[in-house]
Amino acid sequence: MLDVQLLGRPSVCLDGVPVDGPRGHKTWGLLAYLVGVGVPVPRDRLVALLFPDAEDGLAALRWNLAQLRRAVRSPQAFRYVVTQKNTLIVNAAHIVELTELAD
Numbered sequence: 001m002l003d004v005q006l007l008g009r010p011s012v013c014l015d016g017v018p019v020d021g022p023r024g025h026k027t028w029g030l031l032a033y034l035v036g037v038g039v040p041v042p043r044d045r046l047v048a049l050l051f052p053d054a055e056d057g058l059a060a061l062r063w064n065l066a067q068l069r070r071a072v073r074s075p076q077a078f079r080y081v082v083t084q085k086n087t088l089i090v091n092a093a094h095i096v097e098l099t100e101l102a103d
Helices: 025-037 043-051 058-073 075-079 097-102
Strands: 001-007 011-014 018-019 081-084 087-090
Touching: 001 025, 025 043, 025 075, 043 058
Parallel strands: none
Antiparallel strands: 001 011, 011 018, 081 087
């Protein structure tokens, strides 16, 4: 299970084991947005939100997505970030803070 904590100091755990989180604010922003929204997000919307001034926004998105996948350091991690045509979604993520805040 992928556990992403975004309140306080952000952190990522994979199956209960802490892993280095992604480097860079944009990559954390990408992860936070995908986890928080919980539904497939069109790539062009992510580009508009995170990379509005980039010369090639889709390339910037691909690079940050690769950084996000690399941060988890597991071939199994690819199941968490699923590409559906031109949309992205984090699949099977558990966000501790959102659960606690809802109670």
